Amino acid sequence: MVNATNSGNLDTQDAEFKKFAWLRIVGAIVLAVAVLWGITWVINTLDLSGARGLHASKTAADTHGAKPSGDKADLPGVSEEAKATHTSDTPKTHEGTAAESTSHDMGETTGISHVAPSGDHEVQGTLFVDSLIKPINHELNERFWGWRPNDIINITDNVNEMQLGTLEVTRRTAVALTEKISRTGSASSLNPHLENAMNFFMINADSYWMPSAEGKYNDAIAELKKYRKQLVNTQASFYTRSDSLIPLLQTLEDLLGSCDENLVKQKEDDGEPVSTFRADNYFYYAKGVARAMTMILHAVDVEFTGLLETRNSKDVLHHAIESAHHAAQLDPWLMVTEASLNGILANHRANMAAHISHARYYLGLLVKTLST
Numbered sequence: 069m070v071n072a073t074n075s076g077n078l079d080t081q082d083a084e085f086k087k088f089a090w091l092r093i094v095g096a097i098v099l100a101v102a103v104l105w106g107i108t109w110v111i112n113t114l115d116l117s118g119a120r121g122l123h124a125s126k127t128a129a130d131t132h133g134a135k136p137s138g139d140k141a142d143l144p145g146v147s148e149e150a151k152a153t154h155t156s157d158t159p160k161t162h163e164g165t166a167a168e169s170t171s172h173d174m175g176e177t178t179g180i181s182h183v184a185p186s187g188d189h190e191v192q193g194t195l196f197v198d199s200l201i202k203p204i205n206h207e208l209n210e211r212f213w214g215w216r217p218n219d220i221i222n223i224t225d226n227v228n229e230m231q232l233g234t235l236e237v238t239r240r241t242a243v244a245l246t247e248k249i250s251r252t253g254s255a256s257s258l259n260p261h262l263e264n265a266m267n268f269f270m271i272n273a274d275s276y277w278m279p280s281a282e283g284k285y286n287d288a289i290a291e292l293k294k295y296r297k298q299l300v301n302t303q304a305s306f307y308t309r310s311d312s313l314i315p316l317l318q319t320l321e322d323l324l325g326s327c328d329e330n331l332v333k334q335k336e337d338d339g340e341p342v343s344t345f346r347a348d349n350y351f352y353y354a355k356g357v358a359r360a361m362t363m364i365l366h367a368v369d370v371e372f373t374g375l376l377e378t379r380n381s382k383d384v385l386h387h388a389i390e391s392a393h394h395a396a397q398l399d400p401w402l403m404v405t406e407a408s409l410n411g412i413l414a415n416h417r418a419n420m421a422a423h424i425s426h427a428r429y430y431l432g433l434l435v436k437t438l439s440t
Contacts, residue, residue, distance in 0.1 A: 193306025233356025
C-alpha cells in the first residue's frame with residue numbers, strides 16, 4: 069500500500085516536472101523570438117532613421133545653398149560646375165509640379181532622391197548612368213550593415229528582399245544600356261566597360277567569397293563610372309531612339325508583371341497557400357523594384373525628353389513614375405499584414421499590387437505609343 073502511494077506521488081511529481089520543463093522551454097523560445105524580432109526592428113529603424121537623417125541634412129544644405137539637390141555633390145568625379153543645381157531645369161510632372169517633388173517625397177521615405185539634371189549632365193547619358201548607379205550604391209555602401217543577402221548570420225529579411233529588388237532593376241537596366249542604348253545596332257561592338265559592368269552585376273547576390281557579391285557589384289559601379297567619363301569626353305555613345313528605349317521599358321514591364329503576380333496570388337506553385345513569411349518577402353521585393361525603377365524612369369524622362377515629346381507620351385511616363393513612387397512609399401509600421409480585403413486591417417500585398425499594376429499598365433501603354 070505504501071509502495072503504491074509512493075509510486076503515485078512520484079508519477080505526480082514527474083508530471084509536474086515535465087510540465088514545468090515544457091513551460092520553461094516554450095517561454096525560452098518565445099523570449100528568443102521576441103529578442104530576434106526586437107533586434108530586427110531596431111536595425112530596420114536605424115536604416116530608416118539614418119536614411120531620413122541623411123536626406124534631411126542634404127535638404128537643409130540645399131536650402132542654404134551649401135549642396136545641390138539630387139546629391140550631386142556626393143558623386144565622385146563630378147566637377148564643381150556640375151554641383152550647381154538649377155531647379156528651373158527640372159521637368160514638370162503631369163500634375164504641373166516639378167518632377168523633383170516626387171523624388172523629395174521618395175527621399176524622405178527611402179533616403180534616395182533622383183539625380184537632378186545640371187552641370188555635366190548636359191552631356192547626353194550622364195544623368196542616366198548616375199541614376200543607374202545611385203540605388204545599388206546606396207544598398208552597398210550607404211545603408212547601415214551594407215549588403216545583406218550573402219550574410220552568414222541573416223536576420224533582416226525585409227531589407228534583403230528590397231536589396232534583391234533593387235539589384236534586379238539594376239541588372240536589367242545595365243543589360244539594356246549595354247546592348248541597346250549605347251549601340252547603333254546589333255552589328256556594332258559592345259562598350260567594354262558596360263559589358264564588364266553587366267557581367268559583374270550577374271554574380272549571385274548570396275555569393276560570400278571568391279567572388280563576394282558586394283565586391284563585384286562595386287567593380288560594376290566603377291566600370292559604369294568609366295563609361296560615364298567616356299561620355300563626358302565624347303568617347304562613347306548614348307542613343308535616345310525609340311528602338312533603344314523600348315527594350316528597357318519592356319524588360320521593366322516584365323519585371324513588374326512578375327511582382328504583380330506574386331502580390332496577388334493566393335497559392336504557391338505547389339498548391340500551398342501563400343504564407344505570411346512569403347507574403348512579406350513578395351512585398352519588400354516589389355518595394356525594392358519600385359524604388360530603383362522610380363529613379364530610372366526619372367532619368368528616362370530627362371534623357372529621352374525629345375523622343376517623348378515628339379510622341380506625346382511624357383504624360384504616360386509621368387503616370388508610371390507616380391505609380392512606382394507610391395509603391396516605393398508603402399512602409400508597414402510593424403509587419404506586413406494579410407488581412408481580408410473586406411477587413412479592418414490592411415492587406416499590404418494588395419495595396420502594393422495596386423500601384424505596381426498601375427505602373428506596369430502605363431509602361432505597357434508607353435511601349436505601344438513609342439512603337440507606332
